[in-house]
Amino acid sequence: MRAISQLSLFDFEINDEKIIVPPIKCQGIKTKLVPFIKEHVSVPENGTWIEPFMGTGVVTFNLAPKKAILTDKNQHLINFYKGIQNGTITSTSARKFLEFHGKKLEVSGKDYYIQMRKEFNENSDPMYFLFLNRADFNGMIRFNSKGQFNVPFCQKPNRFSKAYITKICNQIANVSNIMKNKDWTFVCSNWQDTFDKAQKGDFIYIDPPYIGRDTSYVGEWPEEEAVSLAQYAHNTEASVCLSMWKENEFRTNNHLYDYWSDFKWFEQNHFYHIGGKEENRHPMIEILAIKS
Ligand SMILES: C[S@@+](CC[C@H](N)C(=O)[O-])C[C@H]1O[C@@H](n2cnc3c(N)ncnc32)[C@H](O)[C@@H]1O
Structure with missing residues (x-):
């Protein structure tokens, strides 16, 4: 079990590793999985880090790639970080x-x-x-x-x-600092358009909404869309890492077995603190499924 501590007003540490916590929160935020992701994912030396479901940006902020394309369908998330990047939000x-x-x-x-x-x-x-x-x-x-x-x-x-x-x-100051001197582009777009930009040598990290759950971040996330995402992930020449839940005490994620079993899986226990429903607060096994 990882040791998690709240260091000071703005620092967060897991097993002696300092984590950058973003100013925006959302359900499914991956703050506590950052060390696990860092352990298994490699930022491309010369390619682009691509995050089509950026959410709060916590994964990218902590991996700090030199070049990144960061997109989300939620224009408010994108506008907020563009504001920090161009200095209108300080x-x-x-x-x-x-x-x-x-x-x-x-x-x-x-x-x-x-x-x-x-x-x-x-x-x-x-x-x-x-x-x-x-x-x-x-x-x-x-x-x-x-x-x-x-x-x-x-x-x-x-x-x-x-x-x-x-x-x-x-x-805000921490996120602003991490963005400095980086070639990061924030775009409001559907994940398909972001995938189309990926090339060999790039790394795509995907953390899509959960199928069949009332996600309502921005619209629905139906099974067909999840299947289409798996197809794009298999077809792209870029490396891909999928973040997804594998099972909890009530359910197993069959979609993972049906569409992602040929990727290499790494797993970790996780506990979500953010979420409206009590049933979403149970521990969960999270996996990273990687195609390198
Ligand atoms: C699970 S959250 C990502 C959380 C993120 N990894 C974090 O730690 O903050 C999924 C994100 O996908 C975005 N999203 C939902 N449908 C989308 C779509 N069709 N295209 C692009 N982004 C979408 C949502 O707005 C949400 O921010």
Whole structure:
């Protein structure tokens, strides 16, 4: 079992390894699997690191490749990190924003959260996205069928304490530092378009939504899409690493056996802390399936 400790306001350490924690959270975030991924995945020396399901970016931030294509269907994630990359979002601007709106949240609680959520669904402002993500229920990201953010409030009006804001701002500063002098491109796109860019010598890390679960990150993840992803992964000339759950105490992931059994599997126990449903909080065996 790995030893996990919270080092300081912004550091996170697993077995003496310091982990960069991103300022955005999401269900299925791979923070605790970073050492496991680092152990088995190699960043290409001359090729491009490609992540078509970037999510919070935690895997790329910790592997720190020189050149990367980072994409996701969720434009808010992409816009947020583009903002950090081009300097429009900084730890200073985030502090100002979170302090201002955090005070209002303290006074009006849920009503203010709902107002911010309504405004975000009209203005798509990345700073609003950060505020909502860090004040919502379990750091979830979920949209309704009209594409509107619909996660409820965490029910903590004093959410944005000084220490919490500092923690978030440090996370922004850390991510900003890691991006410096790197050739990283953030694009909002479907995973197919990202796969089409991959060449021999590149490395594609894929962490798709779970089949048959109510993922609702951005739309559904049907079985046909999962099968199509397996076909792309087999056909590309690039190396591929798939992150996926293998089994828990209730279920086995048959899709993995049906479509990925020819890749080399490495496994580890994992426990998800983020997730709305109690049933999603059970330990899980996670695997990395690698084609090199
Ligand atoms: C399991 S999460 C990735 C988590 C990420 N590895 C992390 O640790 O933060 C899956 C991601 O896939 C994205 N996604 C869902 N459907 C997609 C699609 N069709 N094309 C591209 N990205 C998609 C979601 O927006 C979500 O960010």
